[in-house]
Amino acid sequence: MSASPVLSSAAIGRPFIFSPPSSPRSMREKTAQKTAEILAHVGATPKLAAVVPASRLDGRPAPEMVPSGIPQLDWLTGGLARGCLTEICGTASSGRTSVLLFALARATQHGEVCALVDASDAFDPASAAAAGMEMSRLLWVRCGETRGVSRLRPFRAAQRPAAPQSPAENGSDFGRWKSQLGQMLKVTDLLLQSNGFGMIALDLGDVPVESARRIPLTSWFRFRRAVEHTPTALVVLEQQPIAGSCSSVLVKVSGRRAQGAGKKLSAFSSQLSGNSLRHSELPHTELLDQVEITVELLHSRLQNKLEKKPVQSTASFKSRAAWAG
Amino acid sequence: MFACIFIPDFSVQAILRLEPGLRACPVAVLTGRPPLEKVMALNDRARQTGVEAGATKSQLEAWEKLVLRTRSEAQETSAHAALLDCAQSFSPEVEDTSPGTALLNLAGLDPLLGPLPKIAQNLAWRVSQMGLEANLAVAANPDAALLAAHGFPGITLIPEGREAERLGDLTVDILLESFSPSVKEATRLVETFDRWGIRKLRALAALPQIPVSERLGQQGIHLQELARGAALRNLRVLGPRLIFDESVELEDPIVLLEPLAFLLHRMLEQVCARLRTRALAVQELRLKLELATTPDDCTSTSARTFARTFTRTLRLPTPMLDAKVFLKLLQLDLQAHPPGAPIVKIHLSADSARPRALQSGLFLPVFPEPEKLELTLARIAGIVGEERVGSVELLDTHREGAFAVRHFAPAEAAPADSLVKHEVRQGGKRKKEMSMSGNSSACTAGETLQESAQEQMGTVIALRLFRPPLGAHVTVREAKPVRLRCLQREDIAGEIVWTAGPWRSSGDWSEQEGWSREEWDIAVPNDVGLVLYRLVQDKLNGKWFLEGMYD
Numbered sequence: 001m002s003a004s005p006v007l008s009s010a011a012i013g014r015p016f017i018f019s020p021p022s023s024p025r026s027m028r029e030k031t032a033q034k035t036a037e038i039l040a041h042v043g044a045t046p047k048l049a050a051v052v053p054a055s056r057l058d059g060r061p062a063p064e065m066v067p068s069g070i071p072q073l074d075w076l077t078g079g080l081a082r083g084c085l086t087e088i089c090g091t092a093s094s095g096r097t098s099v100l101l102f103a104l105a106r107a108t109q110h111g112e113v114c115a116l117v118d119a120s121d122a123f124d125p126a127s128a129a130a131a132g133m134e135m136s137r138l139l140w141v142r143c144g145e146t147r148g149v150s151r152l153r154p155f156r157a158a159q160r161p162a163a164p165q166s167p168a169e170n171g172s173d174f175g176r177w178k179s180q181l182g183q184m185l186k187v188t189d190l191l192l193q194s195n196g197f198g199m200i201a202l203d204l205g206d207v208p209v210e211s212a213r214r215i216p217l218t219s220w221f222r223f224r225r226a227v228e229h230t231p232t233a234l235v236v237l238e239q240q241p242i243a244g245s246c247s248s249v250l251v252k253v254s255g256r257r258a259q260g261a262g263k264k265l266s267a268f269s270s271q272l273s274g275n276s277l278r279h280s281e282l283p284h285t286e287l288l289d290q291v292e293i294t295v296e297l298l299h300s301r302l303q304n305k306l307e308k309k310p311v312q313s314t315a316s317f318k319s320r321a322a323w324a325g
Numbered sequence: 326m327f328a329c330i331f332i333p334d335f336s337v338q339a340i341l342r343l344e345p346g347l348r349a350c351p352v353a354v355l356t357g358r359p360p361l362e363k364v365m366a367l368n369d370r371a372r373q374t375g376v377e378a379g380a381t382k383s384q385l386e387a388w389e390k391l392v393l394r395t396r397s398e399a400q401e402t403s404a405h406a407a408l409l410d411c412a413q414s415f416s417p418e419v420e421d422t423s424p425g426t427a428l429l430n431l432a433g434l435d436p437l438l439g440p441l442p443k444i445a446q447n448l449a450w451r452v453s454q455m456g457l458e459a460n461l462a463v464a465a466n467p468d469a470a471l472l473a474a475h476g477f478p479g480i481t482l483i484p485e486g487r488e489a490e491r492l493g494d495l496t497v498d499i500l501l502e503s504f505s506p507s508v509k510e511a512t513r514l515v516e517t518f519d520r521w522g523i524r525k526l527r528a529l530a531a532l533p534q535i536p537v538s539e540r541l542g543q544q545g546i547h548l549q550e551l552a553r554g555a556a557l558r559n560l561r562v563l564g565p566r567l568i569f570d571e572s573v574e575l576e577d578p579i580v581l582l583e584p585l586a587f588l589l590h591r592m593l594e595q596v597c598a599r600l601r602t603r604a605l606a607v608q609e610l611r612l613k614l615e616l617a618t619t620p621d622d623c624t625s626t627s628a629r630t631f632a633r634t635f636t637r638t639l640r641l642p643t644p645m646l647d648a649k650v651f652l653k654l655l656q657l658d659l660q661a662h663p664p665g666a667p668i669v670k671i672h673l674s675a676d677s678a679r680p681r682a683l684q685s686g687l688f689l690p691v692f693p694e695p696e697k698l699e700l701t702l703a704r705i706a707g708i709v710g711e712e713r714v715g716s717v718e719l720l721d722t723h724r725e726g727a728f729a730v731r732h733f734a735p736a737e738a739a740p741a742d743s744l745v746k747h748e749v750r751q752g753g754k755r756k757k758e759m760s761m762s763g764n765s766s767a768c769t770a771g772e773t774l775q776e777s778a779q780e781q782m783g784t785v786i787a788l789r790l791f792r793p794p795l796g797a798h799v800t801v802r803e804a805k806p807v808r809l810r811c812l813q814r815e816d817i818a819g820e821i822v823w824t825a826g827p828w829r830s831s832g833d834w835s836e837q838e839g840w841s842r843e844e845w846d847i848a849v850p851n852d853v854g855l856v857l858y859r860l861v862q863d864k865l866n867g868k869w870f871l872e873g874m875y876d
Binding site for chain 1: 689690691692693694697698700701702704705708709713714715716717718719726728730733734735736784785786787788789790791792851853854855856857873874875876
């Protein structure tokens with residue numbers, strides 16, 4: 001398009017725009033000439049096809065890692081990534097809750113404000129205190145019924161066991177967990193929007209896999225986008241992986257009983273052999289102490305950003321009872 | 326030099342302060358018992374339409390566009406308190422002269438606040454920010470400033486020594502209205518001066534002093550000094566007031582949250598503006614609503630109403646000063662706890678505190694903004710319930726699982742290398758103290774190895790509680806549990822392969838809520854392996870239940 005000269009009238013007043021007269025034929029010729037010039041320029045530009053997608057750029061900044069407090073886990077994964085979603089999965093009594101509580105305790109000890117969204121209301125404050133948690137810096141959100149909770153007389157509540165549930169209301173029923181999971185999603189959204197939390201942990205440890213997998217994948221995408229570029233480490237505790245490609249790191253935790261001195265004890269989990277089991281009596285320290293917790297890195301999207309490590313995907317450490325020295 | 330802030334038509338302006346939409350309308354304020362209500366004050370627009378003070382309500386029916394409001398003493402008190410707050414934000418020496426009038430000493434403020442014209446302009450602007458239109462006068466003595474503020478609209482500055490010249494144009498009525506002790510006395514003096522042919526203060530000032538003294542006594546001498554602008558006196562200085570209240574009386578009861586929020590927003594803005602003038606913030610906010618309810622017997626023709634109050638208190642963990650945050654918090658609180666009856670009066674009061682001062686640091690961990698955190702907590706409480714969100718505090722008792730949920734108010738970040746000590750309490754008998762130190766903030770291999778030496782103690786195995794505990798049927802052999810079947814969950818059943826225990830504990834035996842229990846740690850196989858549970862027997866009733874799972 002040709003530029004129009006701006007002229008002003010001889011008299012003092014508003015300037016006016018004056019376009020010189022041009023014929024339609026000359027305009028068409030000029031347009032065709034410009035188009036040819038542009039195409040020639042584009043053709044001469046080298047390596048247009050060699051543009052690298054932003055997701056594959058080597059210069060992409062690596063996320064800041066926050067130590068979990070467990071050296072073996074930190075050595076394996078580099079810690080918990082800020083601005084990313086980390087999944088910790090494992091079966092019952094695998095040690096997953098111990099890992100989560102220790103990571104939360106470590107973060108709170110370093111002055112960070114953390115939040116625990118407890119979908120199944122299973123958090124034990126005494127265990128957290130034993131792990132070294134700074135309770136004043138942990139926000140505990142208990143999903144579930146909204147009626148008042150008997151806080152000062154929990155033992156009396158213990159004397160009134162819950163009413164038996166019908167088979168339809170059993171753990172596999174999604175309806176039973178629907179309200180808890182709905183609350184958990186809403187609360188997590190609010191916490192992620194409020195910023196300033198060093199770590200937000202979602203405890204889905206008791207939620208059946210069938211119910212947990214019915215959480216829409218869009219929710220995990222939303223969480224991943226919300227936590228991105230924030231200093232918050234989002235950690236999800238679950239029985240099996242559920243966040244799919246939204247998680248940056250997936251860790252599987254499994255526990256087994258370490259071989260005690262002078263005792264012939266079977267392993268805990270998959271190494272369990274029914275024939276070798278016999279009823280035996282142990283002191284507390286023998287049963288709960290020295291449980292060997294194995295952490296396996298199933299996948300990590302941050303691996304190429306981390307420092308090079310020996311090719312090893314598992315690490316083990318031993319737990320101890322809260323009262324052991 | 327002294328300044329006087331005078332609010333003309335104070336009763337009207339006290340109402341317009343909370344209803345700024347009426348400023349463009351003719352407004353009249355009525356007082357008296359129905360149906361004998363009379364106009365006690367009106368604004369300039371109402372005067373221009375021909376309305377006069379003292380007119381009855383029935384006479385006002387001819388003015389269709391005239392807005393009528395009943396006098397509200399509560400709003401006048403709030404407006405006057407706001408005026409005093411504004412004055413005290415400029416000078417420590419403030420006199421509470423009368424409702425809608427304040428005197429303040431400006432001596433020595435020049436180096437701090439600039440020249441007098443600038444101080445006067447800033448003062449007038451600050452008063453207008455409070456929603457009040459004021460006359461402001463600055464003079465060498467308090468009474469001259471008071472007369473000028475009553476007589477001249479806008480901002481008036483009287484240079485020292487020219488008081489008589491500037492005040493001479495004012496009528497004698499202003500002097501008598503401002504200083505005569507009673508209406509009767511003022512009327513008598515007006516009649517006297519009228520008989521003498523004295524209309525202006527200049528004429529009164531020019532009278533010879535001795536004849537005035539002979540005819541009117543000491544009061545006449547005092548009035549003449551006032552007319553000359555030569556009366557000297559000290560201010561009756563007001564002590565610091567730290568009560569920040571706002572009240573609104575409603576003509577029509579409010580039943581919906583939206584109109585209530587609209588009024589609350591205005592009141593909160595006024596409270597925050599008053600606190601801001603004193604460089605203070607809100608620590609606690611109390612909302613008191615007077616509710617109108619009819620008696621249970623609705624068929625009663627008397628339809629008597631009686632008032633009851635509904636109070637909500639917002640205790641803020643840190644002092645804040647954001648009207649929007651307060652409004653949202655009050656909205657969320659009222660949604661969770663509705664008053665349950667129409668509202669006829671709103672009373673809002675705030676406890677003040679020094680604003681939060683925080684020194685930020687590059688190496689301090691991130692911390693949620695207190696205002697945002699409070700809103701988030703209120704919203705979460707609306708989802709899961711008020712008692713299900715907060716920070717945990719273990720109670721000082723041996724009773725298992727005793728804790729309290731407190732309002733979440735995290736303390737400021739401590740230095741990262743601080744030694745953390747904590748006490749472990751388990752079952753009332755197992756106590757250990759563990760100290761841990763963590764000083765790494767980045768996760769590198771070298772630091773990980775350094776930390777490993779400190780964290781070699783291992784991870785404490787955690788317990789996941791069943792809330793409420795699961796009832797269990799337990800087979801006991803040789804005083805030990807050997808087989809388990811959970812009553813609520815079919816997947817928890819089988820032979821107990823390992824047991825540890827029992828741990829016996831009891832407490833509160835002297836009270837009605839005594840407890841006694843026997844605790845076992847057991848291992849039960851399931852599909853994927855062994856699962857560790859805590860099995861408890863209540864020794865008072867002999868029932869077994871699963872308290873939690875070690876994980």
